[in-house]
Amino acid sequence: MSAVTKAAPEAHASAYDVERVRAEFPILSRSVYGKPLVYLDNANTTQKPRVVIDAVRRYYEEENANIHRGTHWLSEKATEAYEGGREKVARFLGATSPKEIVFTRGTTEAINLVAAGFAREYLQAGDEILITGLEHHSNIVPWQLACERTGAKLVVVPITDEGEVPVDEFEKRLTPRTKLAAVSHVSNALGTVNPVKTFIALAHARKVPVLVDGAQAAPHLPLDVVDLGCDFYAISGHKMYGPTGIGALYGTEAWLEKLPPYQGGGDMISSVTFEKTTYNVLPWKFEAGTANIAGGIGFGVAADWLSGVGLAAVAAHEHDLLLHGTRQLSMVPGLTIVGRAKEKAGVISFVLENVHPHDIGTILDREGIAIRTGHHCAQPVMDRFGLPATARASFGLYNTRAEVDALVNALAKVRKVFG
Amino acid sequence: MTDLRDLYQEVILDHNKSPHNYREMTDATRMALGYNPLCGDKMKLYAKIEGDRIADVTFQGSGCAISKASASIMTDAIKGKTLAEAEALYGKFHDLLTGPPDVKADGAGLGKLAVFSGVREFPARVKCATLAWHTLQTVLKNTQDVAKTE
Numbered sequence: 001m002s003a004v005t006k007a008a009p010e011a012h013a014s015a016y017d018v019e020r021v022r023a024e025f026p027i028l029s030r031s032v033y034g035k036p037l038v039y040l041d042n043a044n045t046t047q048k049p050r051v052v053i054d055a056v057r058r059y060y061e062e063e064n065a066n067i068h069r070g071t072h073w074l075s076e077k078a079t080e081a082y083e084g085g086r087e088k089v090a091r092f093l094g095a096t097s098p099k100e101i102v103f104t105r106g107t108t109e110a111i112n113l114v115a116a117g118f119a120r121e122y123l124q125a126g127d128e129i130l131i132t133g134l135e136h137h138s139n140i141v142p143w144q145l146a147c148e149r150t151g152a153k154l155v156v157v158p159i160t161d162e163g164e165v166p167v168d169e170f171e172k173r174l175t176p177r178t179k180l181a182a183v184s185h186v187s188n189a190l191g192t193v194n195p196v197k198t199f200i201a202l203a204h205a206r207k208v209p210v211l212v213d214g215a216q217a218a219p220h221l222p223l224d225v226v227d228l229g230c231d232f233y234a235i236s237g238h239k240m241y242g243p244t245g246i247g248a249l250y251g252t253e254a255w256l257e258k259l260p261p262y263q264g265g266g267d268m269i270s271s272v273t274f275e276k277t278t279y280n281v282l283p284w285k286f287e288a289g290t291a292n293i294a295g296g297i298g299f300g301v302a303a304d305w306l307s308g309v310g311l312a313a314v315a316a317h318e319h320d321l322l323l324h325g326t327r328q329l330s331m332v333p334g335l336t337i338v339g340r341a342k343e344k345a346g347v348i349s350f351v352l353e354n355v356h357p358h359d360i361g362t363i364l365d366r367e368g369i370a371i372r373t374g375h376h377c378a379q380p381v382m383d384r385f386g387l388p389a390t391a392r393a394s395f396g397l398y399n400t401r402a403e404v405d406a407l408v409n410a411l412a413k414v415r416k417v418f419g
Numbered sequence: 420m421t422d423l424r425d426l427y428q429e430v431i432l433d434h435n436k437s438p439h440n441y442r443e444m445t446d447a448t449r450m451a452l453g454y455n456p457l458c459g460d461k462m463k464l465y466a467k468i469e470g471d472r473i474a475d476v477t478f479q480g481s482g483c484a485i486s487k488a489s490a491s492i493m494t495d496a497i498k499g500k501t502l503a504e505a506e507a508l509y510g511k512f513h514d515l516l517t518g519p520p521d522v523k524a525d526g527a528g529l530g531k532l533a534v535f536s537g538v539r540e541f542p543a544r545v546k547c548a549t550l551a552w553h554t555l556q557t558v559l560k561n562t563q564d565v566a567k568t569e
Binding site: 354355356357358359362363366373374375379382388389417418419 | 423426435457458459460481482487
């Protein structure tokens with residue numbers, strides 16, 4: 001079983017020591033405009049615990065060398081550390097083997113890798129790619145590019161007023177022409193948790209492979225890709241308390257063997273002549289050029305650290321923040337929460353009557369509160385609700401009820417400025 | 420420390436609440452769309468150009484208080500002006516917004532537009548204040564005889 005299950009022995013919210021977790025994040029003790037930092041922009045990127053920062057620094061200070069090619073001591077050390085990172089990420093996701101983990105720059109590149117491969121080998125005019133109305137631009141645009149190249153069609157499952165993707169609407173759009181379904185596990189804009197396991201079962205019953213955009217799920221829910229049954233799962237290190245510029249694509253060995261390389265270059269080959277090049281084995285077939293070595297190491301440490309805290313405990317803690325936040329924010333006059341799915345992660349998107357989200361963001365910022373305002377790289381979601389933008393508070397494992405209250409109090413100041 | 424009141428001055432809040440010249444113009448001679456991809460704000464600017472003079476100018480759209488008030492005050496300020504005068508005003512306004520934050524802004528010659536002097540201390544919001552003016556640039560550039568400021 002995955003390290004996730006091992007590392008979360010029956011943790012309950014009550015046993016969860018948020019202050020101890022907070023103490024591991026150096027940045028959380030800083031102030032902004034003279035106020036203690038209240039960081040509620042975790043769906044955007046998360047802060048980094050000391051162990052991750054130390055791991056990255058230690059690599060540069062003690063083990064820096066290129067990987068997979070040196071005969072010298074440092075190169076061996078660096079290779080060990082980087083491949084160790086891959087093993088940790090594999091364990092985190094519950095993958096059967098590190099071979100199924102391709103390091104990428106992030107979720108976006110992971111999805112592009114699959115979309116480009118599909119466009120080259122598997123898509124023809126008239127084929128369909130199925131996505132949902134909840135997707136982030138990174139799970140829309142790569143498929144549009146693939147469709148442009150091949151004449152395939154993008155089919156979108158509509159979402160409800162609550163921000164949910166109905167299972168029957170999804171099923172209805174699985175046709176003999178569907179070549180792949182790409183769905184987000186958790187919506188970044190609204191927080192909706194999609195029933196991806198059901199989607200995958202329905203798709204597989206029709207032999208349709210499924211890619212899951214897990215960027216917003218991996219830091220917040222216990223995960224096991226084998227249990228989910230997905231063919232691909234894409235994640236970003238920086239949303240999981242790890243470094244930026246590193247992410248991973250999980251793919252079943254069968255699929256990764258079938259997909260063509262994404263980029264050509266060093267490290268992804270076994271042998272090169274001007275006549276013919278043989279590609280490297282998995283997962284290096286997909287990793288051209290010198291990798292983000294420090295990123296891979298830091299990502300692994302972050303994944304282990306997160307498993308150590310325990311995803312079940314994290315999910316329970318963040319659910320408590322979601323309930324508390326939803327309750328408190330609902331009482332703010334003129335405030336409407338956008339996205340009221342039954343299953344939600346710790347994301348609250350909202351609008352305030354007669355105040356533009358951008359103005360909310362600026363006023364909260366002066367109170368030391370960081371939230372995101374705008375379309376959250378999910379313009380179709382905004383269009384669905386007829387909004388140009390929303391304000392979004394998104395919780396991480398270090399947030400507290402007191403911070404949620406600080407947000408609510410600051411919104412009263414917004415009201416005061418705007419009368 | 421910068422006070423929020425430097426940014427959200429009464430005049431700005433008033434214009435946000437009841438923007439001037441906020442309507443579609445059916446007999447406009449020129450129209451341009453402004454878009455801020457960062458926040459999704461959209462603006463439509465209508466103008467009636469007679470000779471080299473801006474006889475009338477109106478706008479519509481969704482935006483934050485800064486962008487709405489900026490469009491409102493801009494339309495007041497450039498109505499009746501020549502194209503060259505509007506350009507010159509844009510140059511001055513731009514300087515007002517992008518000058519060094521530690522230097523007190525000099526709003527000379529800007530009239531009511533000087534209320535945006537606080538924006539330079541909020542770099543993330545400069546684009547909100549210039550959206551209407553960038554859209555105006557598109558309207559002005561519709562002809563070949565308009566000088567470029569940059």
